[in-house]
Amino acid sequence: MSNHTRIEHLGKPRVLIIGGGFAGIELAKSLRDADVQVVLVDRENYHTFQPLLYQVATAGVEADSIIHPFRKIFNDQKNFYFRLADVEQIDTANRLVETSIGLIEYDYLVLATGATSNFFGDKEMEEKTISMKSLDDAVTLRNTILQNFEKALQVDDEEQINSLMDYVIVGGGPTGVELAGALSELRKHVFPKDYKELDFCEMDIHLVQSGPALLKGMSEEASQKALKYLEDFGVKVWLNRRVKSYDGYTVYLDSGETMVSRTVIWAAGVSGSPIRGLRPESILKGNRLLVDVHNLVSGYDNIFALGDVAAMVTEEYPLGHPMLAQPAMQQGEQLGKNICNMLAGKPLEAFNYNDQGSMATVGRNRAVADLKIFKKEYKTQGFIAWLIWMFIHLISVVGFRNRLVVSVNWLWSYFTYDTGNRFIVGNKQVNIPVEETISHKAVV
């Protein structure tokens, strides 16, 4: 398709934002009163609150309550235009982006395309594991977990049962830790009631971390405490191990150990998702785009990158900022201001990351938090950290209605030790050809 797509021409500079994650949304918002046309392109029609994907996967909150339609977020913003499209490549010479719905012109292009799972070239791993980057991934994992137990009911070989009931999570960052914690809570409080015919002593949850500590980047206290919480919950944490290979059934660690599981969750590496058409010199290792302190992509004067896909290499952050919501949102907001500065002929302000700390929750009453408030550090673990985690995540979910729905779910889970959303919906699940190996024994 080579025709231009149909977007009203306002006679104003057009800021074309690719990707409606944290960075893209903040930028669009901060351009609310700017004399520009804001065009947001995304392949979904909604913003996803990624930090709670693991709760969708573990039936803690409704899938719909952590997403928010772009058109609704920007209902009242007059200069905002949305297009649902896949972006194919950039034609920088002609200031055009090629998309699935046609060509879109830009004056300023902003890449806020986020990150994807990095399988380091291992195709088999990519095919046979489940990631945790999109709503689709989360629903797929939820469906897979629930289907596994339904299938385990049909099996009488012990190894087969284990392969269906055991889980291996690769990666000991926040996603891996939070998933392992949530799964072990389900194992304790929920699954045994739902599947009385299964023996949940048989359900193993493995967490494999390549480094010597969990939650890399957080304090030693946080990482120690997270490890302790997980071990208390009965999670088998494998430190200093890498998954060498996985054939859909057996997981081989580089240390020689093996485990059997039909469900391996990939929460290990991520890499940026840049788009074709940029000069290769601008693309660093890990597929991030080298940007200056104004988020300008190196070698261009009107192409910016924000968030996970941007690597702003500074003395303090020689590999760029951590791939988290906070720097993404702050960069988005800053770039909004700088675009206004540019249009007004004013000097640009350099981005200065205000790190407010980080946190992760392991389960009920158990979280770890390294907070930075007015540059002072506060470390806390346990109940208080858990309350702070809940509060911050609750207020960060986009949309008042969503906040109410998430609150209902959390209060409900807290008081009933139960989560409500154990549905197998759609046909999304990792295809487990268990039929081939199951012997349907006549027990009736």
Place this chain on the structure above:
Amino acid sequence: MSNHTRIEHLGKPRVLIIGGGFAGIELAKSLRDADVQVVLVDRENYHTFQPLLYQVATAGVEADSIIHPFRKIFNDQKNFYFRLADVEQIDTANRLVETSIGLIEYDYLVLATGATSNFFGDKEMEEKTISMKSLDDAVTLRNTILQNFEKALQVDDEEQINSLMDYVIVGGGPTGVELAGALSELRKHVFPKDYKELDFCEMDIHLVQSGPALLKGMSEEASQKALKYLEDFGVKVWLNRRVKSYDGYTVYLDSGETMVSRTVIWAAGVSGSPIRGLRPESILKGNRLLVDVHNLVSGYDNIFALGDVAAMVTEEYPLGHPMLAQPAMQQGEQLGKNICNMLAGKPLEAFNYNDQGSMATVGRNRAVADLKIFKKEYKTQGFIAWLIWMFIHLISVVGFRNRLVVSVNWLWSYFTYDTGNRFIVGNKQVNIPVEETISHKAVV
């Protein structure tokens, strides 16, 4: 697959229930204390509250809030077993049901398989229209509606735009009326804000009803008022018309009129969903199973049918009871009692339908209700009927958490004139090959 599936043998009579709709659930509940083993088989792992499917389709409530996992509903019922499976056929001679997970034996078999859309043999209609029978259908319709508008933004031919923005609903029963009302409210309050670039004066909603009145089976007052409400909302109601054919683009009525629409919703006929293996003499027109006053299928002494799939032909109901939740639930409960009676050697009680009336909602503050309380009839339309409709549907949704979530949604919509769940999720949508016909004009 010819092996027996693996279900614990309790040495008690097994009641095998196929289908977890209103009838199946009520039966399983009423067998809570019976000295039997209850096995429920369904192709989903959740119960669907069908009366609110139209609200999922029109982004009024979360998909997850009108479904409830069977295993959770029956968490505390010791004699309850669930199996996720497709039922293939019945082997009545050997008291076996063939399923996708193997053979399941029964002592008493209960068919509560509900109804499916009846296209009266028109394959093209079946392929090209959207039904409203399952959660999948509802999500498909929601996705399709939202995608249509996204696509309409790319088009400049007026007929093409109309084909994407206009809707034809076939069938003037509760589902058709409720869908038409909800769509017209979205057209007024929501879509114009979301899609500022589209002209919603161009959006037509057609409701085609074969008979002379809407809401067949309700009072004349109700049907007249529903018609008035819809016409006030600007819905084009076509009475005494049938859709003769639909090619995916043009709808041809039997009266000669045509309309262009890429989205036709089939809410017209339904027929029972019986299962292969029963004697043909037991199957009536419309695929319902002829049952006696104890819901026993004619010609068998241990096979029952409940709800939509059962036709209990009596003097008062010569075509069987209406295919609604109420008779299904009441039959389920009655059969539970009668199974206990059978086991105790007591005489069975005949089913006696306690018709409490029926209702339908057209939109905010506008519903129609024909109530029967202690055999006295009360007819009401408007605000009071609407409050009653909401109250009854709210308390009928299974699960306290769901009730809270639905309440939040309804209160939210009421005060904001907005619905929150405008997501295109998964890949479920009726595939509209609009690209072929769109000319991407260079407007940029």
